[in-house]
Amino acid sequence: MKYKRITSIDDPNFKKLHDLMGQIFPPEEVLEYDLWKEPLEDPGIRVFVAVHGDKVVGATEYRYYPDWNIAMTDFTIISQHGLGLGRFLAQNRLKDLNQLAKENGKVLFGMFAEIYDPYRVEHHEFGGVKVMNPYVRREVLSHLGYKRLDIAYVHPSWENSGEAVSGLDLCFMPSDEDLEVLPASLVKEFLTTYYSVLSNKPQEWLDMIDTIAAGETIELLPL
Template sequence: MEYVRITSIEDPLFVKMHELMGNVFPPEEVLEFDLWKEPLEDPSIRVFVAVNGDEVVGATEYRYYPDWNIGMTDFTIIGRPGLSLGRFLAQNRQKDLNELAKENGKVLFGMFAEIYDPYKSMEHEFGGVKPMDPFVRREVLSHLGYRRLNFQYVHPSWKNDGEAVSGLDFCFMPTDDTLESIPAKLVVDFLTTYYSVLSNKPQAWLQMIEELKSKENIELLPL
C-alpha cells in the first residue's frame, strides 16, 4: 500500500478520492469538485490517499500551522475494512507532521479535529462502511489521544449557505498527554483562520466565537 500526496484536481487519484468522499460523507461535509483546485495547490494543505493496487481505499487531509505549531485533521476516510487503513493513515500522517514540526525547530504541540458525537445524533451512515461508523471512529480517536474541548461546538456548513452544522465536538490531541487545558486564544485564532474561506458564517458560529473570546483557557475533557 502506498501513501501518495495529491496536489491537483487533474490527478486521476483525486477523481477517485472525491468519489470516495461522496460515498462516505454527508453532502454538507463535501466540498464541490472544482472548489478543490486552490486547496490542493496550497502547500500548507496536505492531502494523501492510501493506494492499494490502482484503487484509492482511504484518504486523509490535514494541515500544519508553523506559527502555532499545531496540526489539524480535516478528515480521514477508511474506504474498506481489513486493510489496517486506520493505522496506516494515522502513522503516516503523524510521521509527516512530526517532520514538519522538526523543520520548524519544534516538537509538535498537538492536533485539532472535529469528531462526530453519535450520542447526540444517529443520522450519519457514512456510506455503510463499518470502520467509519461514528461510534467506532470516536473510540479510535480517543485511543489516539484526542480529548474534547469544553464548549458547545458548531461549524459553518461547507456548502457556504450560512447554516450551522452541529453534532460534532471540537477536540485536541496534545503531544503532552498530561495537559489539562489549552489557551482559548489559540482556539479562536485557529477557528477564525480555518473557516476564513467561507464567507457566509452562521450566527450561532459567530456567537460561539465571541463566547470563546471571553475565556482564558479551555479545558480538555475525556472523549
C-alpha cells in the same frame, strides 16, 4: 499500499478521492469539486490517499500551522476493513507532521479534529461502511489521545449556505498527554483562520467565537 500526496484536481487519484468522499460523508461536509483547486495547490494543506492496486481505499487531509505549531485533521476515510488502513494513515500522517514540526525547530504541540458525537446525532451512515461507524471512530480517536474541548461546538456548512452544523465536538490531541487546558486565544485564532475560506458564517458560529474570545482557557475533557 502506497501513501501518495495529491496536489492537483487533475490528478486521476483526486477524482477517485472525491467520489469516495461523496459516498462516505454527508453533502454539507464535502467541498465542491472545482473548489478543491486552490486548497490542493496550497503547500500548507496536505491531502494524501492510500492506494491499493489501482484503487483509492483511504485518505486523510490535514494541515500544519507553523506559527502555532499545531495541526488539524480535516478528515480520514477508511473504505475497507482488513487492510490496516487506520494505522497506515495515522502513522504516516504523524510521521509527516513530526517532520514538518522538526523543520520548524519544534516538537509538535498537538492536533485538532472535529469528531462526530453519535450519542447526539445518529443519522450519519457514512455510506454504510462499518469501519467508519461514528461509535467506532470516536473510540479509536480517544485511544489515539484526543480530548474534547469544553465548548458547545458548531461549524459553518462547507456548502457555504450559512447553516450551522452541529452534532460534533472540537477535539485536540496534545503531544503532552497531561495537558489539561488550551489557551482560548489559540482556539479562537485557529477557528477563524480555518474557516476564513467560507464567506457565509452562521450567527451560531459567530456567537460561539465571541464566547471563546471572552475566556482565558478552555478545558480538555475525556472523549
